[in-house]
Amino acid sequence: MKFFFILLSCMLFSYGIMAQNIFKAKVLNDQTKAVLKGATAYIPDLKISAAADTSGLITIPNIPNGRFEIEISFVGFAKSEKVYSFPMQQPDVTVEISLGQATGELAEVTVQTTRTNQNLRDIPTRIEALPLEELDEKSTMRPGDIKMLLGETTGIHVQQTSAVSGNASFRIQGLDSRYTQLLQDGMPLYAGFSSSLSLLQISPLDLRQVEYVKGSNSTLYGGGAIAGLVNLISKVPEKEPELTLLLNQTTAKGTDASVFYSQKWKHIGTTIFGSYNYNGAFDPANIGFTAIPQTSRFSINPKVFLYMDEHNSGWFGVNSTYENRFGGDMQVVGGNADNVHQFFERNKTFRFSTQLSFTHKIDEESKINFKNTIGYFDRDLSEVGYEFKGKQLSSFSEVNYVRNGEKASWVAGANLITDHFSADPPQNGLNYDQTTVGAFVQNTYKATKWFSIESGIRLDDNTPAPSKPSNGLFLLPRVNALFKITDHLTSRIGGGLGYKMPTVFNDDSEHDDYKHIQPLTIGNTQAEQSYGLNGDLNYRSALGDEAFINVNQLFFSTRVDQPLILQNNTFINAPGHLLSQGAETNIKLVMDELVFYLGYTYTDTKQYFNGLTNTQPLTPKHQFSFDSTYEIESSFRFGAESFYTGPQLLNDGTTGRGYITFGLLVQKMWKHLDIFVNAENITDQRQTKWGSIYSGSITSPHFGDIYAPLDGAVVNAGIRIKLLNK
CATH class of the missing domain: 2.40.170.20 (TonB-dependent receptor, beta-barrel domain)
Structure with a gap:
């Protein structure tokens, strides 16, 4: 009996050691294939993080068995978020992860305006997206409204309609404000009479993304989107x-x-x-x-x-x-x-x-x-x-x-x-x-x-x-x-x-x-x-x-x-x-x-x-x-x-x-x-x-x-x- 308990303890100890898995990944630029030294990996459920060495290699030891999401990020690049199962089928293999550059149209931006929730790069409709990082900057410039946010966007002109009250509207591509739509989460909260003063009563702190679609979009949202629309x-x-x-x-x-x-x-x-x-x-x-x-x-x-x-x-x-x-x-x-x-x-x-x-x-x-x-x-x-x-x-x-x-x-x-x-x-x-x-x-x-x-x-x-x-x-x-x-x-x-x-x-x-x-x-x-x-x-x-x-x-x-x-x-x-x-x-x-x-x-x-x-x-x-x-x-x-x-x-x-x-x-x-x-x-x-x-x-x-x-x-x-x- 004593021998049996010793054997069982050894087996449990061995299983505990085997259950501690190692994750290895090499992080590359998806265009140049250059290694991204300093890229970081983070496992939210385990609160574990690690950084890539000079060869772009990330190593995370002591991962228990199970399914865990691992986030790979690097400044200037779109984040990779993927779930991995441990133990891995090939535990000794180094996973190759390519990150796309985060310029202009961000690599991983998902847009809602076309209703399909697809990646911005793959949609034939031309959409511009202002992500949370840029909204964060705009919210410190003018926290009380979105007048500046729209006024600094190419192709959009903010027109003040009252000299003493500050009332303003916005125009897309040279057309009057009545030809534009301002939506929130795809819904027309600011149409008709209520469009008055709307730019001055919306705060950017409540927003995570702003999407601009310029040109005719009446097929998507009906009358009024002749010049385009802004979706908050x-x-x-x-x-x-x-x-x-x-x-x-x-x-x-x-x-x-x-x-x-x-x-x-x-x-x-x-x-x-x-x-x-x-x-x-x-x-x-x-x-x-x-x-x-x-x-x-x-x-x-x-x-x-x-x-x-x-x-x-x-x-x-x-x-x-x-x-x-x-x-x-x-x-x-x-x-x-x-x-x-x-x-x-x-x-x-x-x-x-x-x-x-x-x-x-x-x-x-x-x-x-x-x-x-x-x-x-x-x-x-x-x-x-x-x-x-x-x-x-x-x-x-x-x-x-x-x-x-x-x-x-x-x-x-x-x-x-x-x-x-x-x-x-x-x-x-x-x-x-x-x-x-x-x-x-x-x-x-x-x-x-x-x-x-x-x-x-x-x-x-x-x-x-x-x-x-x-x-x-x-x-x-x-x-x-x-x-x-x-x-x-x-x-x-x-x-x-x-x-x-x-x-x-x-x-x-x-x-x-x-x-x-x-x-x-x-x-x-x-x-x-x-x-x-x-x-x-x-x-x-x-x-x-x-x-x-x-x-x-x-x-x-x-x-x-x-x-x-x-x-x-x-x-x-x-x-x-x-x-x-x-x-x-x-x-x-x-x-x-x-x-x-x-x-x-x-x-x-x-x-x-x-x-x-x-x-x-x-x-x-x-x-x-x-x-x-x-x-x-x-x-x-x-x-x-x-x-x-x-x-x-x-x-x-x-x-x-x-x-x-x-x-x-x-x-x-x-x-x-x-x-x-x-x-x-x-x-x-x-x-x-x-x-x-x-x-x-x-x-x-x-x-x-x-x-x-x-x-x-x-x-x-x-x-x-x-x-x-x-």
């Missing part, structure tokens, strides 16, 4: 909990306080975002009017995520924002109005929306998705002797089926969109009701290793219907092709049709504050219809072992027939068409810790009305951007940027001058704390330096077009506290 992807709970606090103060009397919390358990998870933003009335030019209005805003966005089993998951969220924006005469805002100082603009807004998303996974290749949002928007706009109040109730529901096969992917679905607006009092006559029922199908087919094609078609039925020729029924085809010419050179070519239902909610109405806008009868007005084409070339290559370059050249052309124009305070269809053509150039160079970015946009937008040709106002023909960043990962970041906006035609027939702005960012990071200082427009470029922005008296001013900054040089500084992170 919210953060979701990750393996590690997160609790981040951000505090920011600006020299323009602004204060921002934000908090984000997320946690994931076995079957449930949550994210909670909350913020308070305050700005005092600011007049750097001392002209007596607010360049930045007195603003107080509170937002809270909680979400609950359910992971019921391996086939069913979903989430439910609430988005709520209240804001009081008070601009105009500085003396009035300060509470000292008199017979001379009377002018003001006050915007009180309340947003409330619910979002629901549910996914049923049928098998490894197919799933069914359902999403819904219901939105309520209440706005009270008041001036001296005038008040415009309105409420919008809108909804969006969609069900779609997705199948991702080895050669072909399919998306088919239907959606219902409702939009109801009621003015208060009703005699404003701007009440609006619209219902759209749509069905769509899309196929992505990988014909060969070098050629893929994505085609889709959509049918929408709108009630009430516009006047002829379409009468509310629109058939929208779309085709995009991807050519992988070489390992370094790819090209995308595509086009599609689009439409936009008639509505009074656009930049012209905002500029007028709806004071003189006459009601629009949809049955007497034609829908705007568009035809869009775009094509690009993308070159990416390594320059040695630690430098990479990505060059993208895009060409675009969009025609809009019978666009709505404002004539004698009434919106009518123009007798002709609008044509926007141009090009975008993007160059990104990564040299170890140094990153350089150069962007250029050429936009030529013309109006062809009544046989005459005119330039579209408020559309700069030339825009340049330059950005350089030096970053030691998780330790230090320094950035410098410059932007040039060329001259642009104004609505009064004059030309707004071109201008250049410069900015600097310094950020020091520790494990649980970041400190940052950012300076924007340090040369103090202001439109008020070049002339008056209004005519008439200070009692009853009439403001012209705003084409350049009004707030001048602004410095902000703050801290970000990360209480829970890996």
